Amino acid sequence: MSKPLLIVESPTKAQTIRRLLGGEYEVVASQGHVRDLPEKGLAIRVEKEGDRYRFFPTYQVLAKKRAIVDKIKELVRGTDRVFLATDEDREGEAIAWHLCEVLGIDGHASVRIAFHEITKRALQEALKNPRPINFHLVNAQQARRILDRLVGYQISPLLWRAFPMRGKGKGALSAGRVQSVALRLIVEREREIANFKPTPTLVAEAYLIAKPEFRATLLKPIPSSMEEGQQWLRQLLGRSLRVVSLQKKPRRRGPSAPFTTSTLQQEAQRRLGFSIARTMRTAQSLYEKGLITYMRTDSVHLAPEAISTIHQVIEERFGAQIVVARSWEEKKALHAQEAHEAIRPTDPHVEEAGDTPDEKKLYTLIWRRTLASQMADAIYEETIAHFQPEPSTEPLLTFEAKGRILVQPGFLMLYGYAAKDEEEATLPPMREGDIFAWQKVCLWEKYPAPPPRYTEGTLVRELEERGIGRPSTY
Missing domain, CATH: 3.40.50.140 (Rossmann fold)
Structure with missing residues (x-):
């Protein structure tokens, strides 16, 4: 048979x-x-x-x-x-x-x-x-293919006539259903950058003596000129800064949703330096080897049986208290279609997989993101301190310092390198009424940055948010 x-x-x-x-x-x-x-x-x-x-x-x-x-x-x-x-x-x-x-x-x-x-x-x-x-x-699919042909075949010749040096053949200019819209976005952003007229603001910072040393920024009033700012700050000579208010409150940071095609492309570029083509080539290989689910998807949904296995893995590694059952189905991009699951490992028990260095790096990125999506929030204690000169000045200057420490790492347990970075903005122990001497005071003009040019990742995000193209397009 x-x-x-x-x-x-x-x-x-x-x-x-x-x-x-x-x-x-x-x-x-x-x-x-x-x-x-x-x-x-x-x-x-x-x-x-x-x-x-x-x-x-x-x-x-x-x-x-x-x-x-x-x-x-x-x-x-x-x-x-x-x-x-x-x-x-x-x-x-x-x-x-x-x-x-x-x-x-x-x-x-x-x-x-x-x-x-x-x-x-x-x-x-x-x-x-x-x-x-x-x-x-x-x-x-046929409608999309026909549109590609109609747009490409009828508009591309116009480009060849306008730019005869880039006509037919290898390297020729071409128009496309999505690429022409993407080009317009890039051109519009370039015009924004060219027309950008920065308006500076004055910033004053006091470097306070403590362990660790920290900075407090002038909150109010804001000087209208360098001369006025210098005049105000001269009053600090011979004065200290007193804590007039101290506020502490918890802040939560939740994990991101499991990967879609576009978010995988963006994160792989940000974390690994991968181009979109490199990411998709590597993800395709991981899928075909049975290591991850289908890599062209705009869904953040995880199958119930997958969630059950993920919870089991988290509990085995970090304890049951860190498991949080999360549903990401409500977070959809414009025109999202949930024919597939999010991109996840086919076996969450496997932490490392892949044959090449690229495959191993991308698999680890996907594995961490998948497990993190079902883990508890990271909790910080944020401190906001306000300082005023002692004795007071005219006008009364108010400085502000912020700090935060990681109290419960939650999902950041998976990202050991990130937890350390999050703890760097620390303030020394203090109470209302405490006096701090300052080491130096700086005043400068701060110019806002122009809109950034698109990277591959940010262009994909913009296209997705506007509902342009599909996961197979990017």
């Missing part, structure tokens, strides 16, 4: 699935899309029907995929059951549909399986619940 055939996109994914299923299935990779619009020509017929337009794309098998298609056709002929196991998003659904078209498979039959992680449990569950192709997702 012939084995059932599973078709996936990636050879690595195929290898992982083959290992997990123990040879019970034939697994083959399409290596991505097998059909697309031709490289040359618009390949889209447009027909007007009343006040609407209909678009008819013409697809062809990619030249570099003909041998792969022939091989898969031969495997299909040798089996009586085919499962299309491409990724569960618009692109994956479209790949499955294109495979149906070229292989002669009925997409309305139960041939499609989907899973968000490559584990034996997830695969077995998916194989029990095959479904037809989701043609709504296919049509959505």
Whole structure:
């Protein structure tokens, strides 16, 4: 009896699935899309029907995929059951549909399986619940592909004429559905920077003698000129600063939500210095090896069984008191679609995983973020102290100093390097009425910084907040 055939996109994914299923299935990779619009020509017929337009794309098998298609056709002929196991998003659904078209498979039959992680449990569950192709997702992908072609093919030639030195060929300028909007955001930000007119404010700081030494900033009044400020501060000669009020209150800092595609890209750039391409390439490899869940998602949701395992791991490592059951479902980006879970380890018990240095670094980042999302807040004690000259001055100057110490680390236990940084803003012990001598007083003009230029990470965040593009776009 012939084995059932599973078709996936990636050879690595195929290898992982083959290992997990123990040879019970034939697994083959399409290596991505097998059909697309031709490289040359618009390949889209447009027909007007009343006040609407209909678009008819013409697809062809990619030249570099003909041998792969022939091989898969031969495997299909040798089996009586085919499962299309491409990724569960618009692109994956479209790949499955294109495979149906070229292989002669009925997409309305139960041939499609989907899973968000490559584990034996997830695969077995998916194989029990095959479904037809989701043609709504296919049509959505086709609409996006048609828009890409219409925008790119009709606007790019305008750029070539405007910039003849960057015309057709390698390195040519091009327009795109998302890239042109991103370019506009970059240009608008550059104009903001060019038109930025900084207005300075005067800042005065007193360096007070204590262990540790600390600084107090002039809170009120604010001098209107350097001359006025210097005149006021001269009155401090021969005077000390007395604590006139002291306020202590707890502050909480909660963990961040589990990773989505865009937040993973932003954090990997900030923490690891990874470009977006490097992050996605590494995340793709971790997913295909069965180490993390699907990496193209805008959901912060965690499956109940995953949360249960995460709580178990936290309790084993840090104690039950640090576990906090959190639901992040309500925190959604504009136009968010929760077809997937957040990006998380498939086995939270595994703290280190991956074959390359990049994989190990990114996996650790994901592991920490996932566990932290189910841990208690960090709690600080914040101190705000107000000082006035003793004896008083005219006008009466009020200085302010702030400090905070980490009282309960909570989720920061996972980030040992961060806990130390958070404790640096400390004040010496003090009570109302205490007198402090000062070592020096500084007065200067502080100029606000212009709006920063976008980094890859901050540009992705801006696009996401505006509802531009999808996780597969970034």
